[in-house]
Amino acid sequence: MMVTEDPTVHQLRLLLTLAEELHFKRAATKLYLTQPALSQQIRSLEQRLGVQLFTRTSRRVELTPMGKALLPLVEKVVTATDDLRDAAARSAVGGERLRLGVCESFAALEATRSVLAAISELHPELGPDIEVVDFVEQMTVLDEDKIDAAFVYLPAPEGLHSHPLTTEPRVVCVASSDPLACYSSVTLADLADYPVVGLASQMFKEGRDFWAADPRPDGTPVRYTSHHVTRFESLLSMVSFGGAIAFVPSVAARLYPRPDIRYLPVLDLSDCTFGVVWRAGRDKPQLAVLAEICRRLRGQGLPAGIMQPPTPLPELEPLDV
Template structure:
């Protein structure tokens, strides 16, 4: 048995996500024959078959499904090693922040970024726009240092809250509920919820599906999984399924095919900045936490330099 290359394992993960050779090859900037050859070589090296292939479909074998989490751990560990080595060699002081598309335009996000740029110019910050799954993976493997994310967060992550807002339900504008001014969770009992990707941690998936409901009823999900916010909205817009989203989405993502309705008995959600607990003592993270805590406590806009004066004395410690 010959060891696989990390490159082959990355190709495997992409194909496992797409389950389509043409789409996976396009995403990887490879030809289909080249991708097929690499997957065959990987299977031969490990002595297992990861996929069953027909002229119309590609599916993971039971063995492939069982080994996929281990493959992901190997790839993540390799990326973490490479990133750590690179930063150590370069003495990099930049703060690498992950941002999902649905939080990029929020006032809280912009306030933190503005304060970081004004107070700690040596830190950048360097922004990475990622989807739900990519962001948590990047935190775990060290590609980014911290991220803006709605809580809850996985075990091993620390969070500093910024703002709290209601959650609303997103329904197709053609749905009978669209004429209502508000709903309850009981009104939504017959609707499946648009499913977040299975790679998302379970507590997060449950929270954003309100699963289980207050009466203990489990939630039904769509068979199609999404990793991006726009995809979540589009799935709800087709009708027959719903999605729970932060209330800010109604302002940031107005669409004629969607109605956003308040849910009277649905708890609020909280936006925060998240980082691995093991990195809490890093100077960049300490500076970020100081800013987030100050802005959360006072709600001060970063455009007012005088309001940020208490933080200015921290700058010399990091830049």
């Protein structure tokens, strides 16, 4: 092989992930790529460098001796690029802090905490400043420019740029007194006769439809209660009284364990995605920093769940004073 063109930093990042996983499917999943797309990028990188980086068989992927020799240099290039971008972002940001909205207990999610920790560590000048919001407020405060971005479960309204972080199943919550509460799992057909707790009318239609699984795959019409819920705790309380259901992220079972609620897997219900959103077209350096941090963390594979409780401090002997 002969070197014909410089490699891109994006290709070098893909190389590092594949070198870590040594498995095209796992690496592609981690990178949010298809396997053919990842394979094509790696082949292109090998052609640009003029060397073979990996040996591939039907059973395994391994770095070649040249691939192992080049890996430390690749890491230096990627690290230097990240450092360059960070330095440029810090220079551009100036003294303006990043304002972030968090919907209720989403602050306890590992993804949220990871993003906030990365901002504080890499760009302490950005803050960030946090505002706790509900279902409706999370979008209105963006419209009113009271915050720069928000942590939300997708989908998001038109005109918002979204950066996904994690994906998890959706589950249905029913009253613990309901006959379905004794099931280990259900299907959407099992739920056809149950109304869905109504969300506030200010919430955008695509969001209301998604969280009601409306329309159902078989065309069954979805009925709604007359409620206009804006907060998650209120949603669960309405369910607990019986006769209605709500679809929620699976992490809710750990965030809101309640004796009057049962969370059930829904076998034919699609997953949901948690991420960060902001107004498209906003040319703010703070948002460029946020986007880069989200990209890096997603590439590392953020867990979909709540943060781990801290290790208890050891008991200390009283001091003699």
